[in-house]
Each structure stands twice: as structure tokens, then as C-alpha cells.
Amino acid sequence: MATIDANPPSGTRDYLPAEVVRRERAFATIRRTFARHGFEPLDTPAFERLDVLQGKYGEEGDQLIFKILRRGEHEATGEADLALRYDLTVPLARVAARYGSQLPTPFKRYHIAPVWRADRPGKGRFREFFQCDVDVVGSDSLVADAATIQAVADVLDRLGLSGFRVLINARPALAGLIEAYGVPDGLAESALVALDKLDKVGVDGVAAELTERGLPPAAIDTLVADLGSVDLAGAVRERVADTARGAEGLAQVDRVLDLVGKVPGGEVAYAPVLARGLSYYTGPVFEVVHAGLDATIAAGGRYDGLIGMFQGSDVPATGGSLGVERILLLLEEAEADGDGVAGPDVLVTVMDEEGAADALRLAQHLRDAGFDTDLYAGGGSRKLGKQLRYADRRAARIAVIRGAEERAAGTVAVKDLASGEQTTVGEAALIDHLTDTLDR
């Protein structure tokens, strides 16, 4: 027993208190902001029946599903009947099929929850990680796309991640682009994958990749010229607009831009080569990047073909996903200097066994007055030094100390743990003193 590995399973994490507090605080802001926008929370079980998940994520995705062994007499078969949630979209599709008539139409929901994927663990890649999805189910109106983007942008702003850019494109505009530049049909997807890397590899990099992927030189030359022009968006737009599908897509983009308008903390712009998982999306798509952080922190789009998967009919839907694990990392880095996670206001020490009941009373009195109050609950020696080290560990701001002497005198010693200053105050003055010291 003593030799057991005490680490969490590979690819998973234990969250110690400061981390839980940091994560919960971000989740609370996200929940609050989505509620402010009229989105409702949904939650579903950690596992689904295997047949609900299997076949929904492609061959590669299927390999990454954590499967749960059948139980009891069936365990010996080595078969699985359940599997851990792989994303939040399939559960939403199941919920839409199951409770359709009980839900408002459209159904504006968000879902913050862990998902599990048996990926090879690596830096920043986990087997258990949170997703945060926001979707509008049952509306074909671009108002739904705009409302989603507005809510996502508001969340990012309220999380303190201002300075982001919301990049918008539309699936038909991409089809128009392919047509306008004379990309052969069979190479369309391949070309879009290469173009999507423009921000990362630059024009020359894209040109090299397009060549490698076998695009006709004429198409590459025109593309490279436009991608390299000062007004990239304008140059590409002009050609895309010349095709019927391109014009349709640009109309979607312009409508969404118009509906979203200005967002606090960020900019919104047309991004002509933004592709985002082409096979999946059917209308507008978006991506939120943070220039200073060089990271995609949210993305989404319209996907009218997915949510109806269990209903045998199409259900229009649009949504987005916050890269919540990445966002949490960014927030952690941002507050790393200040540490950020506050401990209790007060630690009440227990100086002797006779004074323990008095200390518990005192702690409760301080809580009733609104102070977060820890009480030293350790056994063994009650040396003050040990209790102050505990207070330091807990990042408490004030230690309230009351030994036999103070009890007899009706006083309390109050130690400011930042400055080290200690003063003695009368019992009756304690709350006022703490209110002043803690600047309440």
C-alpha cells in the first residue's frame, strides 16, 4: 500500500486550493456574463451510452474515447457499454432530441464541464480538461450568430482579456474564394488548410505550402499577390464577391459585423482566409485571437447539420467555444506577480486547551460580522510560531491571539501579518479595529 503511486493519472491534474479558487472565480464570471446575455446553463452526465458517442468524432476521435467496462457478470466479456463525454456538442444534440418541447425555442444554452480524451498527454495537452460551449439551437437567424459573438466577447472582456480581435468569415465566402482563385475542387479543403496558416507562416510560407499541395501556379500567383497586398481583406473580398457563393458569404459576414457592432475590449473584423474546421460549419465562422498573447482564445460558427443528429432532421444551430483551459493559463500568468488568491481575513489562534471554546466562539463572532475567519485546528503543541506559520501558509491577513492573560483582561491581541505590527484591543473594539485594518 505504501508504495502506491500518489500522482494523479497520466494527463490529469489535481487542483490544489489556490488553483480551485482561481478556476471557480473565472467560471463564476463566465456563468454570470452568459446569464446576463440570456443564456441558460445545462449539465449532462459525465458518461454517455457508447453508441451515443461512437462514430461522431471520426476514426481518430473514436480511438480517443474513454470506454467504461460493463459491470458484474458482464465484466468478463471485456466489452464497454458506456463512455466518458468527449465533447459538449453530442450531449447537447441528445438533450435537444430528448427534451425539445420542454426547452424554449430558440434554446440559448452554455455548458462548462470537463471532457475526457485519451490523447497522448503533453505540454498543455490533458486527458481531462474543461470545455465551455455556448450555443443557440433552433434559429436560422444571423441574430443568433451575432448574439453568440456578443456574449463571447463580453465574457472575454469581463475576464480581463481585453485587446482581443474577433475574426469573422463565412463558409460560403470560402467556397467563393476557392472558386474565384481557380482552385480545383479536389484541392479545396487542402488549400483552405494552407491558407488558414497565413498568420503563423506568412505569405511565403503559404505559397510554399500551396505549391507542395499541388495547386496550379496561376492560382497561387494570384492568391499570393492578394495576400501580400496592403489591403488584404479588400483585395480578397473583391474577387470573392465576383462569385455567387462568395457574394452570399460576404453578405453573411457583413450582416454579422453589422449586428455585432462594437464590442467592449476588442475589435471585430472580416478575416477572408479564416477557415475553421471546414467540414463542420455551414454559415458564419469566427475566431477570437489575442495578439499580445498569440493565442486563439475562442472560436465558433454556424453548424446547421449537427444538432439534429438524433432527430433525423436538420436543426439550425450556431455557437462558440471558449478555450477555457488556455484562458485560465493566461489569467494565471497575468496575476502571477500579485499571487491574486486571497486567504481568509483572520486566523484565530488557539493558545491553550482551556481557551479553545472561547476561540471557537470568537471565530464565529467574527464570521457573523462578515470576516472570513479560519481557526487553528491543529493538535500537539500550540506554539504561537507554528500557528503563525500556518496563518502565513493560508495567506491570512490578521492573526487574532487570545491567551489566558488576554482572556482575563477582556482583551485581544491583533497581529497584522503583512507588517508584523501587533496591538492589543478591548473585546468590544475588535470588530471596529478589524474593519479599519482590513479597510472594509
Added chain:
Amino acid sequence: MATIDANPPSGTRDYLPAEVVRRERAFATIRRTFARHGFEPLDTPAFERLDVLQGKYGEEGDQLIFKILRRGEHEATGEADLALRYDLTVPLARVAARYGSQLPTPFKRYHIAPVWRADRPGKGRFREFFQCDVDVVGSDSLVADAATIQAVADVLDRLGLSGFRVLINARPALAGLIEAYGVPDGLAESALVALDKLDKVGVDGVAAELTERGLPPAAIDTLVADLGSVDLAGAVRERVADTARGAEGLAQVDRVLDLVGKVPGGEVAYAPVLARGLSYYTGPVFEVVHAGLDATIAAGGRYDGLIGMFQGSDVPATGGSLGVERILLLLEEAEADGDGVAGPDVLVTVMDEEGAADALRLAQHLRDAGFDTDLYAGGGSRKLGKQLRYADRRAARIAVIRGAEERAAGTVAVKDLASGEQTTVGEAALIDHLTDTLDR
């Protein structure tokens, strides 16, 4: 695909929005109150390595563990290497072994999270359900036991469950009771199981069960006389105190009663036949019952032998568990008349395509002013009736309506959805009007 079962897996639940809001609200109160008492949150992965869990819950418990199939080339072996969390105590023991020196001593933590057990599903019995544990690890002082009970009682009070009774006993007092009444050693556990049912089956029921379990008639007669006496606790206490172990146990009970003192919203009392999972506990034990609700809503005690399971040494620990699923049910029943879950303050309608951008702007304006504001994001016809039905579904309080006419006039129609009253106000007066109407 269309024929797939859209229900959640057997024994699990989907939480629709009102339910999520209700649960999150209770969890927030619990988190807030534990923080107020200086307890810190911990979180651990949903699954553990199988060897960490196996053998910890007895033969019956082992059967109920959800095991996860090995992946990739190993899947065909039909073997499991991981398993879903079965409780929150084993993960705490693993965390204590892994991060010991990084944690404060004592470590006061709470953990609210789902656990999974492959029990046969039934009324109120689920395969996925939340546990809420609070523990103090690393202290042998009864101050830790009292601090735990105080925090648990405060949580119950703040959840609105006042009127509870905290019943306290101690393992050595039970040993003393067995000795004092002349129960043969081999029948001790059996007798305690029968005695623990006193509240449910009454004195006669206990007597019948003790007879059935083979207790000597003399022991039963004395027990029944004391259990039937007006001052049950006093009668039993007197006999228990006559044994060495009993006296030790009563000293623990009295010390905890003294330290806990009065708790708001409830009473605290010695309960001489309270047993609670005897094999597990080593010191004081407690149970919180709600007379009006006829339910045990929290329980716990000292268990000095468990947390050290991965360290090869004993680590003193005491804690409690809130029956959080039961509590959530009670809260739901309590608020069933009022429905309780509030919708958005305002629904902004979208009357026509031309006015959509204006409506999104207006909604954002109201959010900035502090109103939770939903926006009708549906497509198809924009009939007002449909949008008002949506507002009703969402339990919105006010509908803000602005068609072409209102836009031209610089006004807004405001409909109170409870009274049905509709008034037209100028744009500039809207915020003040809503503030008045919503009583902000």
C-alpha cells in the same frame, strides 16, 4: 441514427437550466460558507488509477466501481487500468500523500464533486451523484472535530434548513455501552446496528431485533428499560460512564459539545446510541437530522486510520459529509410553490430584420446598466406572440419591444409580463423606467 435512445444513461440525470441554477446556487452558498470558516476547496480528476481505488471499499464496494477499459492496442485485452472516482476520501488520502509538504497543517479542505457507483438505480438512488465532504487532515485535537461540526451547521443554516439537530456520540462511548450492558463481544457490532435504529423502529422494535440477533435477555432488559426512560441520554450515560472506555468516550462527547457551543438554526445534543459506520470511525461521530423532514442531512466523525493509507503511517483526520443530493431535493420541495428560479430581467424582442442591429445595441445597453437581458434570437416569423411565449418560457419579467414605429419616434414599448400592462417610454427614460418597474 434517428432511432437512438436520447435518454441519459440509466441512473444518471440531465440537468436542465432551472435545475442547474438551483444546484449552482446551493453549491455557491456551501463554498462561500466553508470559505468563511477557513476551509479550502480541493478538486481531483474524475478517474483514478484502478489500483488506487480497488480494495478500499470492501468486496461489495469493489463491485460497484466503474472501470475504464485500456485504450489503443490494449483495448482488446478487455482489461481496465482506470476507474471513476467512488468517493472523495480516497482521493483526499492520495492528495495528502502526494502534496503533504505543500499543504498547510492541519489541512482544512472541502470538496464538492460527482462520484460514480454502479448501484442498481432506484428512487433517489443514482449512479452519478454529488458528494460534499469537509475534512481536517493532520490534527488530533477535538478542536478540529468541533470546527467541522460548526462549519457544517453553518452551511445548513445558510441553506435555509434551520430546525436541524446535531447528534453527537463517540466511538469509545459505544465500546463502553457494549461493555456496560453486558453485550457479548462477538455481538457488539450487531447490537449497535439494532440500537442505531431506535429513532426508526422505537424501543419495542429494537428489543425485538436484539432478541433476534441473539443478545442475552438480561442485557436486553436493562437496555430496554434505559431506552424507554424519560431521560434516555441520562440513563444510558450513567451506565456508560461506569466503564473506562465509556468515560473516555463521554469526555470526548462533552468536550465537543462544549467547543461547538450553540449553533444558529439548530440544536446540538449527545445521542447515546448513535453508531455511524462503526468500523471506520475512531473518535467522536455526529449525524445531523432534520425532524420536520425526517432525514439525515449530514454526518461524519473522526477516522484516524484512513487518510494515511498511501503513506504507511496513521494521519489523524476528522470530517463530515453533507447529504447534498438529499439537501437539494429538500430545497427544491421547499421552493416548489414559488418556482424560485428567476429568469432574465428583460427580453428584448426583434420585430423586423431592419431593427435587429438596433435591438442588439439596446440589449447591450441594458446589460451595461445592470439588467440581465435576453434577446430573441429566433428566425422565421417574428410575430410578437411567439416572442412573448418565449419570454414566458424564460420567465422574463419585462419585454422591451421596438418596431419601426417606435424606432422612428425614438420610443420603446415596455410590457410588464406579470401584469400584462404595456407603456411607451422615450429612449432616454428607459433605464429609469426599468429600474422603477423592477424595483432596483
